[in-house]
Amino acid sequence: MIFKVLYQSGADEAPVREETKSMYVEAESVREVRLKLAERDYNIEHVQELSENHLNYEKKSENFEVEKL
Structure with missing residues (x-):
């Protein structure tokens, strides 16, 4: 399964919408x-399992790349 993770770069920072990364x-x-992301200093806001339709939509984005963990 592919999951989309929304996060902030620093775990000690308050979430700011404009600085949210995925x-x-x-x-x-x-x-x-x-567990795979526990070693990184991220403030994870949300983890979403992508349905097949949503995944196909996300694949159209130029920024789509599955992280190798």
Whole structure:
């Protein structure tokens, strides 16, 4: 499954919409995504499992790239 992760670069910063970044991660569950990203200093706002239709839409974006963790 592919998950879309919305996050802030620094875990100690308050979330600001304009600075929210996204990445795509392949994993079996939301928990696995969070475990894979635990070493990084991210403030994870939301992890969303992408449906097939949503994934196909995201793939059209020039910024689409699945992170290799």
